[in-house]
Amino acid sequence: MQKDISVMIVDDIEETRELIKVFLSFSNKFEVICEAGNGLEAVKNARKYNPHVILMDINMPEMDGLQAAEKISMMMPEAIIILLSVQDEKEYFKKAMNCGVRDFIAKPFDTETITNTILNAVDREQRKNKIKTTGIKEIVTESKGCEVITVFSTKGGVGKTTVAVNTAIGLAQKTGKRVAVMDLDLQFGDVGLMLDIESTRTISNIVEDISTITSDRIEEYMIEYMPGVRVITAPIKPEQADYIASNHIEKIIEMLKKNHDYLIIDTRASFDEITITALDKADQIVMVSTKDMLSLKDVKLGMNVMKSFNYSDSKIMVILNRIVGKFGISIKDVENIFEKKVNIVIPEDQKTVLISANKGIPIMIHDKKSKVCKEIQRLSEIISRNIA
Numbered sequence: 001m002q003k004d005i006s007v008m009i010v011d012d013i014e015e016t017r018e019l020i021k022v023f024l025s026f027s028n029k030f031e032v033i034c035e036a037g038n039g040l041e042a043v044k045n046a047r048k049y050n051p052h053v054i055l056m057d058i059n060m061p062e063m064d065g066l067q068a069a070e071k072i073s074m075m076m077p078e079a080i081i082i083l084l085s086v087q088d089e090k091e092y093f094k095k096a097m098n099c100g101v102r103d104f105i106a107k108p109f110d111t112e113t114i115t116n117t118i119l120n121a122v123d124r125e126q127r128k129n130k131i132k133t134t135g136i137k138e139i140v141t142e143s144k145g146c147e148v149i150t151v152f153s154t155k156g157g158v159g160k161t162t163v164a165v166n167t168a169i170g171l172a173q174k175t176g177k178r179v180a181v182m183d184l185d186l187q188f189g190d191v192g193l194m195l196d197i198e199s200t201r202t203i204s205n206i207v208e209d210i211s212t213i214t215s216d217r218i219e220e221y222m223i224e225y226m227p228g229v230r231v232i233t234a235p236i237k238p239e240q241a242d243y244i245a246s247n248h249i250e251k252i253i254e255m256l257k258k259n260h261d262y263l264i265i266d267t268r269a270s271f272d273e274i275t276i277t278a279l280d281k282a283d284q285i286v287m288v289s290t291k292d293m294l295s296l297k298d299v300k301l302g303m304n305v306m307k308s309f310n311y312s313d314s315k316i317m318v319i320l321n322r323i324v325g326k327f328g329i330s331i332k333d334v335e336n337i338f339e340k341k342v343n344i345v346i347p348e349d350q351k352t353v354l355i356s357a358n359k360g361i362p363i364m365i366h367d368k369k370s371k372v373c374k375e376i377q378r379l380s381e382i383i384s385r386n387i388a
Contacts, residue, residue, distance in 0.1 A: 004031045005122055008051035010042040010068070011084065012060040020055060023111040029119070039063025039071075046072045046079065053118055055105070058085040066099050073100020080121050084109075104200050120198055146257035149264050149383060150282035154302030155295040156269040159321040159346075160288045161190045162353060162363070163376070164266040167286070169364035170380030172228040177261035180222070182232045184249065184278050185268040186241035189234025196360025197223050197233060204235040207248045215255040226365075230260075246277040253281050262383075271305060279306065284383060285316045291329050296337055303338060313340070319379065322348045343382060346375045 007030050009017045017035050024030040034049045036042040038060045046054060054072065058065040069081045082103045103121050105114055151164035168181045182203070183189035192198070206213060206221045213221075222230040232252075235241055256263050265282070267275045279285060285306070289299040306316065318338060320331070323345050331342055352370045356363045363373050 005029055005118065006031050006033045006049070006052045007118070008032075008034045008036065008042070008045060008049065008054045010036040010039070010054060010060070010065065011057040012037050013057075016057070016084075020114065023109075023114050026111055027115055030115075039065060039068030042068045043071050043075075046076060050076065051079065053080045053082065053122065055082050055084055055114075055118075056101075058083060066101075069101050070099035078125075080118075080125055082117060082121060103198075106200070117198070120196060123196065146260050147262055147283045147383075148253065148257070148281050149262065149284045149286060150267060150278045151264065151286045151288065152267045152275070152279065152302075153269050153288040153295075153299060154271075154305075155289060155298040158288050158290045158295055159353075160269070161185075161194055161266050162357075163286065163288050163319060163321065163346075163379075164264050165191060165194050166362050166364045166373075166376045167379055167383070168229055168262070168264040169226070169362045170376050171262050171264075171384060172226070173364065174377070174380050175261070175384050177228065178259065179229045179262045179264065180232070180256045180260040181225075181229065181264045181266070182252070182256070183234040183266050184274055185266060186234050186244055186274060187238040187268070189266065189268075191231060191266055192233035194357060194360060195225050195231060195362065197225065197231060199223050199233060200236075202233045202235050202240075203244065203252070204240045206232065206252055207244050210248055210251060213255070215258040218252070218255045219259065232256075244274065246273045249274055249277045250281070253278075271302075276309075279309070279311075282315070285311070286319055286379070286383075287316055288319045288321055289334075290322050291320055291334060293329075296329070296334065300337055303340070316340070317343045317379075317382070319344045319346065321346045324348045344375055344379045347371045 007024060009020050009032060011017050021032050024032060033051055034045045036045050040063045042056065056065040056069055065083060072079055073081060081101045082105060083101050084105050084107060086107050103117055105117050151160055153160045165181065168179045172179045181191060183191035201221050201223065219230060222232055225231050253263065265278045267278050287299060287303065289295045318340055320334060320342050331345060335342055349370055349372045352363060352367050352372055356366045359366065363370060364376060367373060
């Protein structure tokens with residue numbers, strides 16, 4: 001990341017502008033190059049000084065933050081606009097998505113919140129720009145029908161989320177089509193963490209507005225991670241999962257299918273009401289396991305349960321993850337246990353996986369030469385071929 005990130009602070013209260021300058025002064029990454037006390041000044045100074053990041057209050061005289069953000073984003077689409085406002089105005093953030101706003105900081109804020117939000121926004125923008133130059137195909141504008149892929153396991157800790165996130169990236173890279181990712185591990189989902197996404201917009205916000213939201217508006221609640229890939233993250237607080245029901249999930253899936261070519265759903269390791277809905281709605285279930293006996297036992301039980309649901313054999317793919325050499329139980333033994341072919345074998349590569357997770361950059365972007373990446377590419381190829 002560049003040493004200096006140029007910042008414009010826009011707020012009609014001088015004390016707030018001074019406080020933000022103090023917060024940013026604690027890091028050598030930021031340079032405040034201009035200020036503005038209202039939206040009109042913000043538009044004028046943005047044109048004059050061309051700041052990299054604009055911290056924008058919403059409620060200001062003469063021209064409010066949303067109007068100013070819309071004008072600036074049309075004039076300077078590369079500018080990273082971050083809204084500043086009080087907690088009860090988060091509803092404005094949804095509307096602001098159409099005005100070019102990238103993120104939201106709730107008042108009151110502290111040094112860590114404001115600096116981390118800026119750094120994450122800049123980092124995401126740099127990743128997007130890098131991805132645009134690394135071979136992603138142009139995204140198609142017309143869908144021929146969305147296919148739902150639910151990634152599941154009845155054993156936790158087998159790398160299910162890693163497979164889900166990287167498969168979404170792999171499908172976007174291979175097909176150039178629109179991919180949605182939805183985290184349905186509602187209490188402890190890690191999709192946002194693995195993609196380094198921090199946002200006030202989660203599936204909880206969609207459920208809050210479920211009676212009025214339409215397929216045309218659902219993208220307002222999603223995060224664009226890269227060209228062609230949009231994400232719905234799990235609730236910020238685990239207790240918010242209690243207010244999400246299977247009928248909500250059914251409606252969200254149907255809305256997403258209207259605007260995407262693929263929907264990748266990450267799930268929790270249990271047959272709860274939400275997960276069963278995701279399995280029922282899937283065109284393809286990707287069942288993930290490792291090769292230890294505990295995982296094989298739990299996944300075998302899970303496959304027996306799915307058999308009782310009368311899922312077709314072709315609907316379920318088996319992925320073995322973190323495989324080390326040819327020691328212990330063989331792939332043939334696993335196939336005999338599952339009574340089903342193993343479709344993909346992903347080798348153990350702890351270093352690559354840990355670096356990817358800690359940086360919040362998927363393996364499909366971070367290390368395209370790794371063996372893990374090659375197998376995920378194969379998985380994406382099989383999915384796209386099966387569904388074509």
